Amino acid sequence: MKAAVITFPGSNCDRDLVVAFEGAGFQVTRIWHKDAELPEGVDVVGVPGGFSYGDYLRCGAIAAKSPIGGAIVKHAQRGGYVLGICNGFQVITEMGLLPGVLMRNATLRFVCRTVTLNVVTTDSAYTSTFVKGQQIRIPVAHHDGNYTIDADGLKRLQDEDRIALTYADNPNGSMADIAGILSENRRVFGLMPHPERAAEALHGSVDGAALFAGLMGGMALA
Amino acid sequence: MKARVTVMLKTGVLDPQGEAIRHALGSLGFAGVTGVRQGKVIELELAATEAATAEAEVKAMCEKLLANTVIESYRVEIL
Numbered sequence: 001m002k003a004a005v006i007t008f009p010g011s012n013c014d015r016d017l018v019v020a021f022e023g024a025g026f027q028v029t030r031i032w033h034k035d036a037e038l039p040e041g042v043d044v045v046g047v048p049g050g051f052s053y054g055d056y057l058r059c060g061a062i063a064a065k066s067p068i069g070g071a072i073v074k075h076a077q078r079g080g081y082v083l084g085i086c087n088g089f090q091v092i093t094e095m096g097l098l099p100g101v102l103m104r105n106a107t108l109r110f111v112c113r114t115v116t117l118n119v120v121t122t123d124s125a126y127t128s129t130f131v132k133g134q135q136i137r138i139p140v141a142h143h144d145g146n147y148t149i150d151a152d153g154l155k156r157l158q159d160e161d162r163i164a165l166t167y168a169d170n171p172n173g174s175m176a177d178i179a180g181i182l183s184e185n186r187r188v189f190g191l192m193p194h195p196e197r198a199a200e201a202l203h204g205s206v207d208g209a210a211l212f213a214g215l216m217g218g219m220a221l222a
Numbered sequence: 223m224k225a226r227v228t229v230m231l232k233t234g235v236l237d238p239q240g241e242a243i244r245h246a247l248g249s250l251g252f253a254g255v256t257g258v259r260q261g262k263v264i265e266l267e268l269a270a271t272e273a274a275t276a277e278a279e280v281k282a283m284c285e286k287l288l289a290n291t292v293i294e295s296y297r298v299e300i301l
Contacts, residue, residue: 058290065287094290101292104238148235148293173238 001026001219005046006072006088008033008063013049013085013196020196021046024212036067043219044081045072047088049141049194059102059144060090069095081219082188083126086142089180089190098181098190099157100149105142106173112141114205116168117179117193121161124186125218129210136207138193140171140179145192147174147181157181165191223268224301225280229289230261264288273300 003026007014014030021028021044029039033052038045052063063069069091076082076097084092090102105111114137119130130136149157154175157163165180172192180191195208231237237259244258266283270276280298289296 057287061287061290099292101290103235103293106236106238108238108242146238150292 001043001216002039002041003028003044003046004031004038004042005029005048006031006033006068007048008050008052008066008091010052010054011048011050011087013087013194016194016196016199017046017048017085020199020208020212023199023209024216026212026216031068033063033066033068036071038068038071038075042075042080044083044215045075047072047082047084047091048196049086049088052087052091055087055144058090058094060087060092060094063087063091064094073097076183076188079185079187081125081215083215084188084190085194085196086140086145086192089192090144092188092190097188098183099153100147100181102144102192103146103148104144105146105171110141110143111145111171112139113171114139114198115171115179115193117165118168120163120166121182123161124164124182124189125215126182126189126211127164127214128218129214135168136165136210137205138195138198138208140193141197142172142192145172145174147172147178147192149175160184162186164189165193223270223273223276225266225268225276226299226301227264227266227280227284227288228261228297228299229264229284229294230259230296231293232295235293276300 003021162182166177195211198205198208240258284296
């Protein structure tokens with residue numbers, strides 16, 4: 001399986017994301033934001049955390065309209081997998097690949113700690129190795145993770161079982177404690193926590209590695 | 223030609239930054255502030271010479287990039 005990891009100016013989790021993908025057995029290509037196309041045969045695009053374009057205008061807004069942005073949207077539209085982590089989640093919501101928006105944390109504070117997450121659905125490649133209701137430990141590090149959506153949109157996410165992860169103890173004020181959501185076809189996944197920072201025993205948790213392993217296995221079946 | 227775009231959070235969207243400003247004003251002794259909303263102002267220099275063309279252009283820019291219309295509203299002024 002082939003993964004592509006995008007680097008924007010200000011991305012700072014791109015290398016870690018490459019290592020996590022490789023750890024799960026993916027063949028990874030690193031892509032620069034000025035490229036307008038993805039390499040042939042890419043199965044999953046990883047949009048990493050960081051502060052793309054300095055978080056200017058709105059977090060993720062400028063990255064979403066960058067040259068590679070259009071290629072990522074096309075990849076998703078033809079049924080490709082996209083994993084957006086932290087700033088990457090902000091970028092793919094700005095692209096319109098996922099509904100809603102990530103606003104400033106309700107506390108106005110940057111939050112950086114390992115949090116407990118509830119696995120709400122296992123009906124996605126990303127969460128396929130977990131058990132429904134399982135609690136996992138993954139770090140968060142963000143200032144704008146307060147997921148916000150209108151009432152109809154939230155109901156739709158709930159009815160379609162698209163809320164994949166929720167916080168056990170909400171660190172940012174996000175609606176319905178949302179930490180990560182899936183697209184309609186369950187192939188685009190955006191989450192604020194950093195699974196690539198919980199991918200080796202040395203990190204203190206390998207729950208993130210299980211997510212990449214699940215993706216590898218789930219995609220192979222798809 | 224110049225344009226000024228004002229981007230504000232839509233009514234009903236909680237503005238934590240505005241709230242923090244309101245609290246700070248209260249602690250400075252400004253007792254009469256019942257609400258604060260924070261937004262942004264973007265000024266553009268345009269090559270367009272007709273106001274109508276400029277306005278249409280800037281509106282398209284707002285829809286595409288300058289505002290996230292899920293939570294923000296915008297106002298365009300041609301100066």
